[in-house]
Amino acid sequence: MGYSHAVRHSILKKVLPPESRNIAEVSRETGINHQTIRNWIKQAESGILADGTQDSCPRFLTPKEKYELVVEAAGIDDEQLGEFLRERGLHTEHLTIWDQELRDMVDKKSEQQDKENKELKKKVRELEKELQRKEKALAEAAALLVLKKKLSALTKENEDD
Template identity: 35%
Template sequence: MKRYSPERKEAVLRKLAPPMSLTVPEVAEAEGISTASLYNWRRQAREQGEILPSRGSAPEQWSSEDKFRVVLETAAMNEAAFSAYCRERGLYPEQVEAWRASCMSANAKTGEHDAQSRQARKQEQKRVKKLERELRRKDKALAETAALLTLSKKAEAIWGRNDEDE
């Protein structure tokens, strides 16, 4: 098993990161490193907080976790640092601002979603109670019909068949 220096790993991982955003198979072929090693390196780098998107080069296809990391990293930056960060990563400031707005509104949507789900749950409970009442009513009607049928058969067995019934 080959050992790679930390500098070599860092250089290879930079090829996976924006703005180059090459895919793992492309980097593996170009560098002569196994894809399994590259996937492991990428996973380890992500665990350390680096932004290494797994889907192609288009930032809009990044995972929500990667987008959130960008928002966190840029939250305290001034405008010049923010612009430099975006240029370095191959991002548009408008994209990051849209991601930030999405993150900010996420909790508000959860509150609305909770209210909607509570209302839907109440409606479902009402529907279930109505169906249970109807089921009990039909069970009683079925039991009554079965009892009448049994009684009519017993009466027929005791007194015989009545000609008027035919």
């Protein structure tokens, strides 16, 4: 799992002086493996972790960041695209792959929404059927109750005579 530079920095801040908290305690608190924290300490001491260049790696970008880069690159002409990509440490293949990933995400979401809509429509039809059945049963019960009252009223009149 790749952690952002900010997360690594905040964890190192807790375990290194001046706080100097116990690694096991910080590990339990954050859910990050204690060995991972120890590796970060070694990297920080050797200077590998200090610059934060890991965050600029294309594989750690969020879908939103990828989308923004794809849109930004689409507005740039071919001559300036190379410079744009070099500044960000990217290749044209990244843009192509991300564009396809984003399209797939949209299609998948669209398909999922269509499926949910179909399920909801089916449930609405079932509920409407059930409601109609219950309304008919209620109307029938009301009619029987009215007939029972009429019968009761008629039998009382006959007894009085």
